[in-house]
Structure formats: C-alpha cells, structure tokens
Amino acid sequence: xxxxxxxxxxxxxxxxxxxxxxxxxxxxxxxxxxxxxxxxxxxxxxxxxxxxxxxxxxxxxxxxxxxxxxxxxxxxxxxxxxxxxxxxxxxxxxxxxxxxxxxxxxxxxxxxxxxxxxxxxxxxxxxxxxxxxxxxxxxxxxxxxxxxxxxxxxxxxxxxxxxxxxxxxxxxxxxxxxxxx
Numbered sequence: 001x002x003x004x005x006x007x008x009x010x011x012x013x014x015x016x017x018x019x020x021x022x023x024x025x026x027x028x029x030x031x032x033x034x035x036x037x038x039x040x041x042x043x044x045x046x047x048x049x050x051x052x053x054x055x056x057x058x059x060x061x062x063x064x065x066x067x068x069x070x071x072x073x074x075x076x077x078x079x080x081x082x083x084x085x086x087x088x089x090x091x092x093x094x095x096x097x098x099x100x101x102x103x104x105x106x107x108x109x110x111x112x113x114x115x116x117x118x119x120x121x122x123x124x125x126x127x128x129x130x131x132x133x134x135x136x137x138x139x140x141x142x143x144x145x146x147x148x149x150x151x152x153x154x155x156x157x158x159x160x161x162x163x164x165x166x167x168x169x170x171x172x173x174x175x176x177x178x179x180x181x
Contacts, residue, residue, distance in 0.1 A: 004028060004030065004047070004048025004049060004050075004068075004134060004137075004144075008068050008069055008165070009069075009168070010084055010106055010165055010168055010170050010172060011083055011084055011085050011106075012068075012069040012083065013050070013066060013067065013068060013069070013083065013084045013172065014065075014066070014067045014069075014071075014081055014082070014083060014084075015064075015065075015066055015080070015081065015082055015083075015084065015088075015090075015102075015104065015174075016064070016065040016066075016067060016073060016078060016080070016081045017062070017063070017064055017065075017078070017079045017080040017081075017090070017092070017100070017102075018061075018062070018063040018065065018074075018077045018078055018079060019060075019061065019062060019063075019077045019079050019094065020061055020063065020076065020077030021043075021054050021056070021061045021063055022052065022054070022063055022065065022073070022074070024045070026071075026072065026073065027045060027047040027052060028047055028048065029045045029046070029047055030046045030047065030048065030132050030146075031045070031046040031130045031132050032044060032045045032046070033130055033148075033150070035150065035152045035157070037152055037153075037154060038154065039057060039154060039155055039180050040055055040056060040057040040157065040178070040180055041055070041056045041057075042054065042055045042056070042150075042152070042157055042178075044130070044148055044150060044159070046130060046132045046146045046148060047067075048068065048134075048146065049068075049134075049144055049145070049146050049163040049164065049165060049172075050065075050066045050067055050068055050071075050146070050163065051064075051065075051066050051146065051148060051161055051163070052064070052065050053148075053159055053176065055098075055157055055178045057096070057097075057098055057180045058096060059096070060094055060096040060098050062094065062098060062100055062178060063077075064100075064102065064159075064174075064176055066084075066161070066163070066172070066174065079092060080092070084104065084106050084172055085106075086105075086106065087103070087104065087105040087106075088103070088104055089101070089102065089103045090102050097180065097181060098178070098179070098180055099178075099179040099181075100176070100177070100178055100179070101176070101177050101179075102174060102175065102176040102177075103174070103175050104172065104173060104174040104175070105172075105173050106170060106171075106172050106173075107170065107171050107172075107173060108168070108169060108170050109169050109170065109171060110169070111140065111141075111142060111169055114142055114164065114166065114169050114171070115141075115142060117162070117164070117171060118133075118142070118143060118145060118164065121145070121147045121162055122145070122147075124147075124149070125147055125149075128149060129147060129148055129149035129150060129160075130147070130148050131145065131146075131147045132145060132146050132147075133145040137166075138166060139166040139167045140166065142164075142166035142169065143164075143166060144164055144165060144166050145162075145163075145164045146161070146162070146163045146164070147161070147162045148160070148161045148162075149161075155179065155180045155181055156177060156178065156179050156180065157177070157178040158175075158176070158177055159174070159175070159176040159177075159178075160173070160174070160175050160176075161173065161174045161175075
C-alpha cells in the first residue's frame with residue numbers, strides 16, 4: 001500500500017459535499033467501516049489523513065469528502081467545495097427529507113498538546129471508532145494519524161473526525177450530522 005499524502009498545507013485541503021456516491025477506485029483506502037440501520041446505510045473510509053463518508057437513505061446519497069490537493073474528484077453531483085481556512089459551518093437539506101450539517105476547525109497545537117491528543121484519541125479508539133496512524137511519516141517525534149468516531153442513531157448519523165498533520169503541528173477536526181427525519 002502506498003504512503004498517504006500527509007505533508008500538505010492544511011489550507012490546501014478541500015471539503016467536498018456530493019449528492020451521489022463516489023467510486024472507491026478514486027481513493028487509497030486505509031480503513032473502512034460499513035454501518036447499516038433500518039433507515040440508512042453508511043460507508044466510512046479513512047483515506048490517509050483525509051476521509052470519505054457516504055450515506056444512503058431511500059434513493060438518496062450524500063457523500064462528504066475531505067481531500068488532499070491534486071485528488072482527482074468528479075464535478076458531477078458536487079454540491080459544495082471549500083478550503084480549510086479557519087472555522088466554518090455548512091448546512092443543507094435535500095428534498096427527500098435528508099438534512100446535513102457540518103462544522104470544522106483547524107487547531108494549531110504545541111508539540112506536547114499534539115502528542116497528548118494522539119494518546120487520548122488512540123486510547124478512546126480502543127472502544128469506538130477507527131484510528132489509523134502512519135508511523136513511517138512522523139516528523140519531529142510526532143506521528144500523523146486519522147481518527148473517525150461515529151454514532152449511528154436510528155434517524156441520525158454523527159461523525160467526528162480528527163486528522164493530524166505533524167509537520168504543521170495541526171489537527172483538522174470535523175463534526176457532521178446526517179439527519180433522516
């Protein structure tokens with residue numbers, strides 16, 4: 001498996017929201033989870049220090065993608081695209097009764113806080129979510145990692161992601177809510 005694109009400027013990462021699924025061949029997938037409830041189904045992929053979350057409900061699909069610069073992504077079905085430059089919130093409602101909201105922030109840390117965040121999230125991941133680390137790509141004793149925590153409720157899916165970039169001592173945090181009322 002090839003190494004992920006980790007040493008990128010965080011402000012060059014892109015948040016993308018699609019009203020369609022994306023093909024797995026577009027991504028290098030390091031970990032994945034498949035969730036199924038009575039109302040919806042979801043695919044969660046860690047694609048380096050980036051991620052893809054697709055949610056299928058009835059005949060609708062909504063896909064959240066955080067992508068590195070140069071990632072080839074289609075234009076068809078794209079609802080929104082923006083860069084990670086400061087905190088941001090986004091909401092949308094599809095006519096099929098599916099609503100979505102996300103908030104994200106970029107947090108610059110001290111090396112000690114970065115290391116403590118790594119330890120805390122790795123420990124938390126032992127009981128829930130998925131945690132992937134990339135030890136061969138560490139910088140200055142700090143390791144890049146991606147942690148996705150998810151909570152599948154009957155009519156909602158909550159996603160919390162933490163993507164860590166050691167060369168910038170920065171963690172990108174996203175919080176998304178897919179609602180199916």
